[in-house]
Amino acid sequence: MSYRHVAIIGLGLIGGSIGLAVREDLPDTKTTGWDIDPAVRRRARERGLTDTVCEDAGEAVRGADLVILCVPVGAMPAAAAAIAADLSPECVVSDVGSSKRTITDMLVDALPGFTVIPAHPVAGTEHSGPDAGFSMLFHQRWCIVTPPADADRAQVARLVDFWESLGAMVETMDADHHDKVLAVTSHIPHLIAYTIVGTASDMETVTRSEVIKYSAGGFRDFTRIAASDPTMWRDVFLNNKDAVLEMLDTFLTDLALMREAIRAGDGQTMFDTFSRTRAIRRSIVALGQDDARPDFGRGDHK
Template sequence: MLPFARLTVVGLGLIGSSVARAVRANMPAVRITGFDADPEVRARADALAICDDITDTVGAAVIDADLVILCVPVGAMGAVAEEFVADLPAGAVVSDVGSCKQSVVEALAAVLPNATIIPAHPVAGTEKSGPDAGFATLFKGRWCILTPAEDAPEAAVEALRTFWQRLGAEVEIMDARHHDMVLAVTSHLPHLIAYTIVGTADDLQGVTQSEVIKYSAGGFRDFTRIAASDPVMWRDVFLSNKDAVLEMLQRFSEDLSALQRAIRYDKGDELEALFTRTRDIRRSIVEQGQDDDAPDFGRKH
Protein backbone atom coordinates (compact mmCIF):
# COMPACT_ATOMS: atom_id res chain seq x y z
CA MET A 1 0.00 0.00 0.00
CA LEU A 2 1.21 3.48 -0.82
CA PRO A 3 1.87 5.71 2.18
CA PHE A 4 0.68 8.73 0.17
CA ALA A 5 -1.11 8.98 -3.16
CA ARG A 6 -0.78 12.65 -4.16
CA LEU A 7 2.59 14.29 -3.52
CA THR A 8 3.42 17.95 -3.99
CA VAL A 9 7.07 18.97 -4.20
CA VAL A 10 7.77 22.66 -3.62
CA GLY A 11 11.23 23.65 -4.85
CA LEU A 12 12.49 21.60 -7.81
CA GLY A 13 16.24 21.85 -7.33
CA LEU A 14 18.69 19.08 -6.53
CA ILE A 15 16.72 17.61 -3.64
CA GLY A 16 13.18 18.37 -4.83
CA SER A 17 13.78 16.93 -8.28
CA SER A 18 15.50 13.90 -6.75
CA VAL A 19 12.49 13.26 -4.52
CA ALA A 20 10.20 13.47 -7.56
CA ARG A 21 12.42 11.18 -9.59
CA ALA A 22 12.78 8.68 -6.76
CA VAL A 23 9.01 8.60 -6.22
CA ARG A 24 8.43 8.07 -9.93
CA ALA A 25 10.95 5.22 -9.91
CA ASN A 26 9.78 3.51 -6.73
CA MET A 27 6.08 4.39 -6.42
CA PRO A 28 4.93 5.05 -9.99
CA ALA A 29 1.26 5.20 -8.96
CA VAL A 30 1.83 8.36 -6.90
CA ARG A 31 0.64 11.49 -8.64
CA ILE A 32 3.38 14.16 -8.41
CA THR A 33 2.70 17.88 -8.61
CA GLY A 34 5.60 20.33 -8.62
CA PHE A 35 6.13 24.02 -8.04
CA ASP A 36 9.17 26.28 -7.97
CA ALA A 37 9.39 30.05 -7.47
CA ASP A 38 11.65 30.33 -10.49
CA PRO A 39 9.79 30.14 -13.85
CA GLU A 40 12.94 28.85 -15.56
CA VAL A 41 13.19 25.99 -13.08
CA ARG A 42 9.51 25.19 -13.67
CA ALA A 43 10.08 25.14 -17.43
CA ARG A 44 13.13 22.94 -17.06
CA ALA A 45 11.31 20.53 -14.71
CA ASP A 46 8.52 20.39 -17.27
CA ALA A 47 10.94 19.57 -20.07
CA LEU A 48 12.54 16.87 -17.93
CA ALA A 49 9.05 15.48 -17.17
CA ILE A 50 9.91 14.77 -13.56
CA CYS A 51 6.40 15.64 -12.31
CA ASP A 52 2.91 14.84 -13.60
CA ASP A 53 1.94 18.49 -13.24
CA ILE A 54 3.79 21.73 -12.72
CA THR A 55 1.65 24.61 -11.48
CA ASP A 56 2.17 28.34 -11.72
CA THR A 57 1.31 29.05 -8.10
CA VAL A 58 2.14 27.13 -4.97
CA GLY A 59 -1.50 27.31 -3.89
CA ALA A 60 -2.59 25.41 -6.98
CA ALA A 61 0.18 22.88 -6.35
CA VAL A 62 -0.95 21.88 -2.84
CA ILE A 63 -4.70 22.02 -3.27
CA ASP A 64 -5.15 18.30 -3.81
CA ALA A 65 -2.12 16.90 -1.94
CA ASP A 66 -1.95 14.39 0.86
CA LEU A 67 1.78 15.02 1.29
CA VAL A 68 3.57 18.33 0.66
CA ILE A 69 7.37 18.33 0.81
CA LEU A 70 9.15 21.66 0.96
CA CYS A 71 12.50 21.51 -0.81
CA VAL A 72 13.48 25.17 -0.67
CA PRO A 73 16.36 26.79 1.27
CA VAL A 74 15.66 26.65 5.02
CA GLY A 75 15.31 30.43 5.27
CA ALA A 76 12.43 30.34 2.76
CA MET A 77 10.30 27.65 4.42
CA GLY A 78 8.10 30.04 6.44
CA ALA A 79 7.45 32.37 3.53
CA VAL A 80 6.54 29.55 1.19
CA ALA A 81 4.13 28.07 3.76
CA GLU A 82 2.43 31.45 4.08
CA GLU A 83 1.78 31.42 0.36
CA PHE A 84 -0.08 28.11 0.40
CA VAL A 85 -1.68 28.03 3.86
CA ALA A 86 -5.09 29.04 2.49
CA ASP A 87 -5.09 26.22 -0.06
CA LEU A 88 -3.72 23.40 2.08
CA PRO A 89 -6.21 20.50 2.46
CA ALA A 90 -7.07 19.69 6.07
CA GLY A 91 -5.71 16.15 6.07
CA ALA A 92 -2.42 16.82 4.31
CA VAL A 93 0.93 16.09 5.92
CA VAL A 94 3.48 18.87 5.49
CA SER A 95 7.12 17.85 5.49
CA ASP A 96 10.41 19.31 4.28
CA VAL A 97 14.00 18.29 3.54
CA GLY A 98 15.79 21.20 5.21
CA SER A 99 19.34 20.69 6.46
CA CYS A 100 18.52 22.09 9.89
CA LYS A 101 15.33 21.42 11.74
CA GLN A 102 14.71 23.56 14.82
CA SER A 103 14.29 26.82 12.89
CA VAL A 104 12.18 25.12 10.22
CA VAL A 105 9.91 23.51 12.82
CA GLU A 106 9.35 26.91 14.43
CA ALA A 107 8.73 28.70 11.14
CA LEU A 108 6.25 26.09 9.88
CA ALA A 109 4.40 25.75 13.18
CA ALA A 110 3.91 29.51 13.33
CA VAL A 111 2.44 29.73 9.84
CA LEU A 112 0.55 26.41 9.78
CA PRO A 113 -0.81 26.01 13.33
CA ASN A 114 -3.46 23.50 12.26
CA ALA A 115 -1.43 21.37 9.89
CA THR A 116 0.24 18.01 10.54
CA ILE A 117 3.92 18.87 10.27
CA ILE A 118 6.51 16.09 10.19
CA PRO A 119 9.91 17.58 9.39
CA ALA A 120 12.54 15.43 7.70
CA HIS A 121 16.12 15.65 6.52
CA PRO A 122 17.57 13.16 4.05
CA VAL A 123 21.31 13.14 4.74
CA ALA A 124 22.30 12.89 1.11
CA GLY A 125 23.32 15.35 -1.54
CA THR A 126 25.98 16.49 -3.93
CA GLU A 127 27.63 19.85 -4.58
CA LYS A 128 25.40 20.49 -7.59
CA SER A 129 22.08 22.31 -7.58
CA GLY A 130 19.06 22.82 -9.80
CA PRO A 131 16.61 20.39 -11.44
CA ASP A 132 19.18 18.84 -13.78
CA ALA A 133 21.35 17.76 -10.86
CA GLY A 134 18.79 15.45 -9.27
CA PHE A 135 18.65 11.68 -9.67
CA ALA A 136 16.41 8.87 -8.47
CA THR A 137 18.99 6.95 -6.42
CA LEU A 138 20.27 9.85 -4.34
CA PHE A 139 18.68 8.59 -1.12
CA LYS A 140 19.53 4.92 -1.51
CA GLY A 141 21.40 3.57 1.50
CA ARG A 142 21.50 7.03 3.10
CA TRP A 143 19.78 8.04 6.32
CA CYS A 144 16.68 10.19 6.51
CA ILE A 145 16.07 11.79 9.89
CA LEU A 146 12.51 12.65 10.95
CA THR A 147 12.06 15.16 13.77
CA PRO A 148 8.35 15.02 14.66
CA ALA A 149 7.07 16.94 17.69
CA GLU A 150 6.21 14.75 20.69
CA ASP A 151 2.50 15.05 20.00
CA ALA A 152 2.73 14.36 16.28
CA PRO A 153 0.17 11.79 15.06
CA GLU A 154 1.82 8.38 15.03
CA ALA A 155 0.13 7.36 11.76
CA ALA A 156 1.55 10.34 9.90
CA VAL A 157 5.04 9.66 11.24
CA GLU A 158 4.80 6.02 10.17
CA ALA A 159 3.50 6.95 6.74
CA LEU A 160 6.42 9.33 6.21
CA ARG A 161 8.82 6.67 7.45
CA THR A 162 7.45 4.24 4.90
CA PHE A 163 7.63 6.92 2.20
CA TRP A 164 11.36 7.46 2.72
CA GLN A 165 12.04 3.76 3.06
CA ARG A 166 10.39 3.24 -0.30
CA LEU A 167 12.90 5.74 -1.74
CA GLY A 168 15.69 3.53 -0.42
CA ALA A 169 16.55 5.48 2.73
CA GLU A 170 16.95 4.23 6.27
CA VAL A 171 14.88 6.25 8.70
CA GLU A 172 15.78 7.52 12.15
CA ILE A 173 13.63 9.56 14.52
CA MET A 174 15.31 12.32 16.49
CA ASP A 175 14.63 15.44 18.48
CA ALA A 176 15.01 18.55 16.28
CA ARG A 177 17.52 20.17 18.61
CA HIS A 178 19.66 17.04 18.76
CA HIS A 179 19.49 16.75 14.97
CA ASP A 180 20.87 20.26 14.64
CA MET A 181 23.78 19.46 16.95
CA VAL A 182 24.66 16.21 15.15
CA LEU A 183 24.43 17.78 11.70
CA ALA A 184 26.42 20.80 12.84
CA VAL A 185 29.37 18.47 13.23
CA THR A 186 28.81 16.00 10.38
CA SER A 187 27.77 18.52 7.75
CA HIS A 188 27.65 22.20 8.65
CA LEU A 189 31.10 22.51 10.19
CA PRO A 190 32.76 20.62 7.30
CA HIS A 191 31.10 22.97 4.83
CA LEU A 192 32.07 26.04 6.81
CA ILE A 193 35.67 24.93 6.97
CA ALA A 194 35.80 24.02 3.32
CA TYR A 195 34.45 27.43 2.34
CA THR A 196 37.01 29.08 4.60
CA ILE A 197 40.06 27.25 3.32
CA VAL A 198 39.11 27.78 -0.30
CA GLY A 199 38.69 31.48 0.48
CA THR A 200 42.05 31.57 2.26
CA ALA A 201 43.77 30.03 -0.75
CA ASP A 202 42.07 32.49 -3.07
CA ASP A 203 43.34 35.46 -1.06
CA LEU A 204 46.96 34.40 -0.72
CA GLN A 205 49.80 36.62 -1.66
CA GLY A 206 53.00 34.90 -2.72
CA VAL A 207 51.11 31.92 -4.13
CA THR A 208 49.16 32.56 -7.32
CA GLN A 209 45.66 31.32 -7.94
CA SER A 210 46.91 29.31 -10.88
CA GLU A 211 49.36 27.51 -8.59
CA VAL A 212 46.58 26.72 -6.16
CA ILE A 213 44.60 25.20 -9.00
CA LYS A 214 47.48 23.30 -10.59
CA TYR A 215 48.59 21.61 -7.40
CA SER A 216 45.15 21.07 -5.94
CA ALA A 217 45.40 17.27 -6.24
CA GLY A 218 47.44 17.28 -3.02
CA GLY A 219 44.21 17.50 -1.02
CA PHE A 220 42.80 20.97 -1.66
CA ARG A 221 40.54 19.83 -4.50
CA ASP A 222 38.53 17.67 -2.09
CA PHE A 223 37.59 20.81 -0.18
CA THR A 224 36.65 22.70 -3.32
CA ARG A 225 33.98 20.14 -4.10
CA ILE A 226 32.14 20.90 -0.88
CA ALA A 227 32.84 24.61 -1.27
CA ALA A 228 31.07 24.53 -4.63
CA SER A 229 27.74 23.86 -2.92
CA ASP A 230 24.84 26.25 -3.33
CA PRO A 231 25.61 29.65 -1.72
CA VAL A 232 22.03 30.54 -0.78
CA MET A 233 21.25 27.15 0.67
CA TRP A 234 24.35 27.28 2.87
CA ARG A 235 23.96 30.90 3.89
CA ASP A 236 20.54 29.91 5.24
CA VAL A 237 21.85 26.82 7.02
CA PHE A 238 24.54 28.72 8.91
CA LEU A 239 22.21 31.52 9.93
CA SER A 240 19.41 29.15 10.89
CA ASN A 241 21.58 26.76 12.91
CA LYS A 242 23.74 29.49 14.33
CA ASP A 243 24.07 28.29 17.93
CA ALA A 244 25.11 24.73 17.16
CA VAL A 245 27.42 25.83 14.35
CA LEU A 246 29.16 28.41 16.53
CA GLU A 247 29.58 25.90 19.31
CA MET A 248 31.17 23.32 17.01
CA LEU A 249 33.36 25.99 15.50
CA GLN A 250 34.59 26.93 18.95
CA ARG A 251 35.57 23.35 19.72
CA PHE A 252 37.22 22.95 16.35
CA SER A 253 39.24 26.14 16.87
CA GLU A 254 40.48 24.90 20.23
CA ASP A 255 41.56 21.60 18.73
CA LEU A 256 43.27 23.40 15.89
CA SER A 257 45.20 25.53 18.38
CA ALA A 258 46.34 22.40 20.19
CA LEU A 259 47.60 20.93 16.93
CA GLN A 260 49.32 24.19 16.08
CA ARG A 261 51.16 24.02 19.38
CA ALA A 262 52.12 20.40 18.77
CA ILE A 263 53.69 21.38 15.46
CA ARG A 264 55.40 24.44 16.86
CA TYR A 265 57.01 22.46 19.69
CA ASP A 266 57.86 19.38 17.60
CA LYS A 267 55.53 17.03 19.43
CA GLY A 268 55.65 14.31 16.79
CA ASP A 269 54.14 11.67 19.07
CA GLU A 270 51.04 13.77 19.67
CA LEU A 271 50.57 14.30 15.95
CA GLU A 272 51.04 10.64 15.13
CA ALA A 273 48.60 9.59 17.87
CA LEU A 274 45.86 11.86 16.54
CA PHE A 275 46.47 10.83 12.93
CA THR A 276 46.21 7.18 13.88
CA ARG A 277 42.94 7.70 15.73
CA THR A 278 41.29 9.51 12.81
CA ARG A 279 42.07 6.55 10.54
CA ASP A 280 39.81 4.34 12.63
CA ILE A 281 36.83 6.62 12.12
CA ARG A 282 37.29 6.40 8.37
CA ARG A 283 37.32 2.63 8.67
CA SER A 284 33.99 2.65 10.52
CA ILE A 285 32.37 4.89 7.93
CA VAL A 286 33.40 2.55 5.15
CA GLU A 287 32.34 -0.54 7.13
CA GLN A 288 28.90 0.95 7.70
CA GLY A 289 28.44 1.60 4.00
CA GLN A 290 28.48 5.38 4.28
CA ASP A 291 31.42 5.71 1.90
CA ASP A 292 33.29 3.81 -0.75
CA ASP A 293 36.57 2.14 0.20
CA ALA A 294 37.98 2.70 -3.27
CA PRO A 295 41.07 4.90 -2.96
CA ASP A 296 40.53 8.59 -3.61
CA PHE A 297 36.72 8.11 -3.56
CA GLY A 298 37.05 5.89 -6.61
CA ARG A 299 38.15 8.76 -8.83
CA LYS A 300 39.41 7.63 -12.21
CA HIS A 301 43.20 7.64 -12.44
Protein backbone atom coordinates in the same frame (compact mmCIF):
# COMPACT_ATOMS: atom_id res chain seq x y z
CA MET B 1 -0.10 2.96 3.33
CA SER B 2 1.64 5.24 0.90
CA TYR B 3 0.43 8.68 -0.07
CA ARG B 4 -1.93 9.15 -3.01
CA HIS B 5 -0.70 12.57 -4.03
CA VAL B 6 2.62 14.20 -3.14
CA ALA B 7 3.14 17.92 -3.84
CA ILE B 8 6.66 19.24 -4.10
CA ILE B 9 7.41 22.93 -3.59
CA GLY B 10 10.85 23.87 -4.98
CA LEU B 11 12.05 21.79 -7.94
CA GLY B 12 15.85 21.90 -7.55
CA LEU B 13 18.25 19.13 -6.63
CA ILE B 14 16.27 17.69 -3.72
CA GLY B 15 12.73 18.43 -4.94
CA GLY B 16 13.53 17.12 -8.40
CA SER B 17 15.12 13.99 -7.01
CA ILE B 18 12.08 13.27 -4.84
CA GLY B 19 9.79 13.67 -7.87
CA LEU B 20 11.86 11.30 -9.98
CA ALA B 21 12.21 8.80 -7.13
CA VAL B 22 8.46 8.73 -6.46
CA ARG B 23 7.79 8.00 -10.13
CA GLU B 24 10.25 5.10 -10.00
CA ASP B 25 9.53 3.65 -6.57
CA LEU B 26 5.86 4.56 -5.96
CA PRO B 27 4.27 4.44 -9.42
CA ASP B 28 0.75 4.68 -8.00
CA THR B 29 1.44 7.99 -6.31
CA LYS B 30 0.62 11.14 -8.24
CA THR B 31 3.04 14.07 -8.05
CA THR B 32 2.55 17.79 -8.58
CA GLY B 33 5.19 20.45 -8.28
CA TRP B 34 5.75 24.17 -8.20
CA ASP B 35 8.78 26.44 -8.07
CA ILE B 36 8.89 30.20 -7.66
CA ASP B 37 11.16 30.54 -10.70
CA PRO B 38 9.41 30.27 -14.12
CA ALA B 39 12.64 29.06 -15.76
CA VAL B 40 12.89 26.24 -13.21
CA ARG B 41 9.24 25.30 -13.81
CA ARG B 42 9.88 25.16 -17.55
CA ARG B 43 12.94 22.94 -17.15
CA ALA B 44 11.15 20.78 -14.54
CA ARG B 45 8.37 20.20 -17.06
CA GLU B 46 10.86 19.21 -19.77
CA ARG B 47 12.57 16.73 -17.44
CA GLY B 48 9.24 15.53 -16.01
CA LEU B 49 10.40 16.05 -12.44
CA THR B 50 6.76 15.76 -11.30
CA ASP B 51 3.74 14.43 -13.22
CA THR B 52 2.38 17.95 -13.37
CA VAL B 53 4.28 21.19 -12.89
CA CYS B 54 1.74 23.79 -11.82
CA GLU B 55 1.74 27.52 -12.47
CA ASP B 56 0.83 28.42 -8.91
CA ALA B 57 1.54 27.03 -5.46
CA GLY B 58 -2.09 26.65 -4.45
CA GLU B 59 -2.88 24.54 -7.48
CA ALA B 60 0.10 22.29 -6.72
CA VAL B 61 -0.91 21.47 -3.16
CA ARG B 62 -4.66 21.22 -3.64
CA GLY B 63 -5.76 17.65 -2.80
CA ALA B 64 -2.28 16.50 -1.82
CA ASP B 65 -1.96 14.28 1.26
CA LEU B 66 1.78 15.02 1.54
CA VAL B 67 3.38 18.38 0.78
CA ILE B 68 7.19 18.61 0.89
CA LEU B 69 8.89 22.00 0.96
CA CYS B 70 12.19 21.69 -0.93
CA VAL B 71 13.30 25.32 -0.94
CA PRO B 72 16.34 26.92 0.73
CA VAL B 73 15.93 27.13 4.51
CA GLY B 74 15.48 30.90 4.38
CA ALA B 75 12.65 30.57 1.84
CA MET B 76 10.62 28.15 3.99
CA PRO B 77 8.43 30.92 5.53
CA ALA B 78 7.56 32.27 2.07
CA ALA B 79 6.83 28.76 0.78
CA ALA B 80 4.61 28.01 3.79
CA ALA B 81 2.72 31.27 3.25
CA ALA B 82 2.22 30.46 -0.44
CA ILE B 83 0.49 27.14 0.27
CA ALA B 84 -1.34 27.79 3.57
CA ALA B 85 -4.69 28.74 2.06
CA ASP B 86 -4.95 25.72 -0.25
CA LEU B 87 -3.84 22.78 1.90
CA SER B 88 -6.29 19.94 2.43
CA PRO B 89 -7.18 19.55 6.12
CA GLU B 90 -5.85 15.98 6.35
CA CYS B 91 -2.56 16.81 4.65
CA VAL B 92 0.89 16.29 6.18
CA VAL B 93 3.39 19.09 5.61
CA SER B 94 7.06 18.12 5.58
CA ASP B 95 10.28 19.65 4.29
CA VAL B 96 13.90 18.71 3.53
CA GLY B 97 15.79 21.64 5.06
CA SER B 98 19.33 21.06 6.30
CA SER B 99 18.61 22.58 9.71
CA LYS B 100 15.54 21.61 11.71
CA ARG B 101 14.78 23.58 14.92
CA THR B 102 13.93 26.96 13.39
CA ILE B 103 12.01 25.35 10.50
CA THR B 104 9.98 23.14 12.81
CA ASP B 105 8.93 26.05 15.00
CA MET B 106 8.19 28.26 12.02
CA LEU B 107 6.06 25.65 10.21
CA VAL B 108 4.07 24.79 13.34
CA ASP B 109 3.35 28.51 13.84
CA ALA B 110 2.62 29.27 10.19
CA LEU B 111 0.31 26.30 9.59
CA PRO B 112 -1.88 25.98 12.69
CA GLY B 113 -4.14 22.94 12.62
CA PHE B 114 -2.06 21.04 10.06
CA THR B 115 0.19 18.08 10.75
CA VAL B 116 3.81 19.20 10.45
CA ILE B 117 6.55 16.53 10.35
CA PRO B 118 9.91 17.94 9.21
CA ALA B 119 12.63 15.74 7.74
CA HIS B 120 16.14 15.98 6.32
CA PRO B 121 17.52 13.54 3.77
CA VAL B 122 21.29 13.44 4.39
CA ALA B 123 22.11 13.10 0.72
CA GLY B 124 23.22 15.64 -1.79
CA THR B 125 25.81 16.71 -4.29
CA GLU B 126 27.56 20.02 -4.88
CA HIS B 127 25.19 20.72 -7.79
CA SER B 128 21.83 22.42 -7.57
CA GLY B 129 18.90 23.43 -9.75
CA PRO B 130 16.37 21.49 -11.83
CA ASP B 131 19.03 19.65 -13.83
CA ALA B 132 20.83 18.27 -10.77
CA GLY B 133 18.29 15.76 -9.46
CA PHE B 134 18.33 12.01 -10.04
CA SER B 135 16.07 9.25 -8.76
CA MET B 136 18.72 7.27 -6.87
CA LEU B 137 19.96 10.17 -4.73
CA PHE B 138 18.44 8.77 -1.54
CA HIS B 139 19.43 5.14 -1.99
CA GLN B 140 21.39 3.87 0.99
CA ARG B 141 21.46 7.33 2.52
CA TRP B 142 20.00 8.33 5.86
CA CYS B 143 16.91 10.48 6.19
CA ILE B 144 16.36 12.08 9.60
CA VAL B 145 12.74 12.72 10.57
CA THR B 146 12.24 15.26 13.39
CA PRO B 147 8.60 15.16 14.53
CA PRO B 148 7.39 17.75 17.03
CA ALA B 149 6.87 16.21 20.50
CA ASP B 150 3.09 15.93 20.06
CA ALA B 151 3.14 14.47 16.54
CA ASP B 152 0.70 11.69 15.64
CA ARG B 153 2.65 8.42 15.64
CA ALA B 154 0.76 6.89 12.77
CA GLN B 155 1.49 9.93 10.64
CA VAL B 156 5.18 9.79 11.55
CA ALA B 157 5.28 6.09 10.67
CA ARG B 158 3.71 6.85 7.31
CA LEU B 159 6.33 9.47 6.48
CA VAL B 160 9.11 7.09 7.56
CA ASP B 161 7.61 4.53 5.23
CA PHE B 162 7.59 7.02 2.38
CA TRP B 163 11.31 7.73 2.71
CA GLU B 164 12.08 4.04 3.00
CA SER B 165 10.20 3.49 -0.25
CA LEU B 166 12.63 5.93 -1.91
CA GLY B 167 15.57 3.77 -0.76
CA ALA B 168 16.54 5.74 2.35
CA MET B 169 17.30 4.48 5.84
CA VAL B 170 15.33 6.52 8.35
CA GLU B 171 16.09 7.68 11.88
CA THR B 172 13.82 9.75 14.09
CA MET B 173 15.18 12.33 16.53
CA ASP B 174 14.48 15.64 18.19
CA ALA B 175 15.13 18.75 16.06
CA ASP B 176 17.71 20.16 18.52
CA HIS B 177 19.71 16.97 18.48
CA HIS B 178 19.54 16.86 14.68
CA ASP B 179 21.02 20.34 14.55
CA LYS B 180 23.97 19.33 16.74
CA VAL B 181 24.68 16.16 14.80
CA LEU B 182 24.55 17.95 11.47
CA ALA B 183 26.67 20.82 12.77
CA VAL B 184 29.48 18.28 13.23
CA THR B 185 28.98 16.05 10.21
CA SER B 186 28.01 18.66 7.65
CA HIS B 187 27.85 22.32 8.63
CA ILE B 188 31.34 22.68 10.15
CA PRO B 189 32.98 20.70 7.33
CA HIS B 190 31.34 23.02 4.80
CA LEU B 191 32.31 26.14 6.76
CA ILE B 192 35.93 25.00 6.96
CA ALA B 193 36.06 24.02 3.31
CA TYR B 194 34.61 27.36 2.22
CA THR B 195 37.06 29.21 4.45
CA ILE B 196 40.20 27.38 3.37
CA VAL B 197 39.34 27.67 -0.29
CA GLY B 198 38.91 31.40 0.32
CA THR B 199 42.22 31.61 2.19
CA ALA B 200 44.03 29.82 -0.59
CA SER B 201 42.63 32.13 -3.27
CA ASP B 202 44.06 35.18 -1.54
CA MET B 203 47.60 34.22 -0.60
CA GLU B 204 50.32 36.72 -1.34
CA THR B 205 53.21 34.29 -1.65
CA VAL B 206 51.39 31.55 -3.53
CA THR B 207 49.43 32.32 -6.69
CA ARG B 208 45.95 31.14 -7.39
CA SER B 209 47.14 29.24 -10.43
CA GLU B 210 49.62 27.33 -8.25
CA VAL B 211 46.85 26.44 -5.85
CA ILE B 212 44.80 25.10 -8.72
CA LYS B 213 47.70 23.23 -10.31
CA TYR B 214 48.80 21.41 -7.19
CA SER B 215 45.36 20.82 -5.74
CA ALA B 216 45.70 17.02 -6.02
CA GLY B 217 47.68 17.04 -2.76
CA GLY B 218 44.48 17.25 -0.70
CA PHE B 219 43.05 20.68 -1.43
CA ARG B 220 40.75 19.54 -4.26
CA ASP B 221 38.66 17.43 -1.87
CA PHE B 222 37.79 20.67 -0.06
CA THR B 223 36.93 22.55 -3.22
CA ARG B 224 34.22 20.08 -4.10
CA ILE B 225 32.17 20.79 -1.02
CA ALA B 226 33.07 24.48 -1.20
CA ALA B 227 31.33 24.56 -4.59
CA SER B 228 27.93 24.00 -2.98
CA ASP B 229 25.12 26.50 -3.33
CA PRO B 230 25.86 29.79 -1.48
CA THR B 231 22.20 30.58 -0.73
CA MET B 232 21.57 27.18 0.79
CA TRP B 233 24.62 27.43 3.02
CA ARG B 234 24.07 31.02 4.09
CA ASP B 235 20.61 29.96 5.25
CA VAL B 236 21.97 26.95 7.12
CA PHE B 237 24.42 29.11 9.10
CA LEU B 238 21.77 31.73 9.81
CA ASN B 239 19.43 29.00 11.10
CA ASN B 240 21.80 26.77 13.07
CA LYS B 241 23.94 29.42 14.70
CA ASP B 242 24.13 28.04 18.25
CA ALA B 243 25.10 24.47 17.42
CA VAL B 244 27.56 25.62 14.75
CA LEU B 245 29.29 28.07 17.09
CA GLU B 246 29.49 25.46 19.86
CA MET B 247 31.09 22.85 17.57
CA LEU B 248 33.31 25.41 15.88
CA ASP B 249 34.77 26.44 19.22
CA THR B 250 35.56 22.84 20.11
CA PHE B 251 37.28 22.44 16.74
CA LEU B 252 39.24 25.67 17.25
CA THR B 253 40.48 24.44 20.63
CA ASP B 254 41.66 21.18 19.06
CA LEU B 255 43.31 23.03 16.20
CA ALA B 256 45.15 25.28 18.68
CA LEU B 257 46.55 22.14 20.32
CA MET B 258 47.79 20.87 16.95
CA ARG B 259 49.26 24.28 16.18
CA GLU B 260 51.18 24.14 19.44
CA ALA B 261 52.39 20.59 18.69
CA ILE B 262 53.74 21.77 15.32
CA ARG B 263 55.35 24.85 16.85
CA ALA B 264 57.01 22.77 19.55
CA GLY B 265 58.03 20.01 17.14
CA ASP B 266 56.04 17.52 19.24
CA GLY B 267 55.99 14.54 16.89
CA GLN B 268 54.43 12.19 19.42
CA THR B 269 51.24 14.25 19.81
CA MET B 270 50.94 14.53 16.04
CA PHE B 271 51.46 10.81 15.53
CA ASP B 272 48.88 9.92 18.19
CA THR B 273 46.25 12.27 16.72
CA PHE B 274 46.89 11.14 13.15
CA SER B 275 46.63 7.47 14.19
CA ARG B 276 43.29 7.77 15.98
CA THR B 277 41.46 9.19 13.01
CA ARG B 278 42.00 6.15 10.78
CA ALA B 279 39.59 4.06 12.83
CA ILE B 280 36.64 6.33 12.15
CA ARG B 281 37.33 6.21 8.42
CA ARG B 282 37.28 2.42 8.51
CA SER B 283 33.90 2.46 10.23
CA ILE B 284 32.44 4.80 7.62
CA VAL B 285 33.60 2.55 4.80
CA ALA B 286 32.35 -0.53 6.67
CA LEU B 287 28.90 1.03 7.14
CA GLY B 288 28.59 1.77 3.43
CA GLN B 289 28.55 5.56 3.84
CA ASP B 290 31.74 5.77 1.80
CA ASP B 291 33.84 3.41 -0.16
CA ALA B 292 37.49 2.46 -0.51
CA ARG B 293 37.17 2.39 -4.29
CA PRO B 294 38.72 5.32 -6.14
CA ASP B 295 35.29 6.76 -6.85
CA PHE B 296 34.15 6.16 -3.25
CA GLY B 297 31.26 4.21 -4.77
CA ARG B 298 29.69 7.41 -6.08
CA GLY B 299 29.49 5.79 -9.50
CA ASP B 300 26.82 3.46 -8.10
CA HIS B 301 24.57 6.47 -7.77
CA LYS B 302 24.43 7.53 -11.39
